Amino acid sequence: MISFTLNGETVSTDAPADAPLLWVVRDIFKLKGSKFGCGAGLCGACTMHLDGVAVRTCILPISAAQNKAVTTIEALGDRENPHPLQTAWVEHSVPQCGYCQSGQIMSAAALLATNASPTNEDIDAAMSGNVCRCGTYPRIKAAIHTAAKMQDESLGGES
Secondary structure, three states: EEEEEEOEEEEEEOOOOOEEEEHHHHHHHHOOOOOOOOOOOOOOOOOOEEEEEEOOOOOEEEHHHHHHOOHHHHHHHHOOOOOHHHHHHHHOOOOOOOHHHHHHHHHHHHHHHHHHOOOHHHHHHHHOOOOOOOOOOHHHHHHHEEEHHHHHHOOOOOO
């Protein structure tokens, strides 16, 4: 059995140790927000957090999650209490087709958790593993800057 924390709840599974985390979360735990894109860890659609770090779960074996915390897009925020990134995503009309957006938001959330005021270069570096076939990169960057300001304001900072 492999045990880990999924969105704040301790869970366990008897899935094969080499089963990709993405498929365990989607098929066993029925959380469908993270998407399958390339299967090679190159597009970022499958991004989740493992102990707060953005990881590509289509290539990460479930065994890597043993005794760790996995966070999916479902735990980031909701309609009543959206994460600043979710609010900024709407404000900037980021999604076009929307397929990559959960991975984009999870990568951006990991960035903002470690860098409250990212530069354009910081954003480019953190988001470089996320592909948007619709080309919404300028809106993604603007939304991340907006979310950073929102987080700063909610903490009492001056922007």
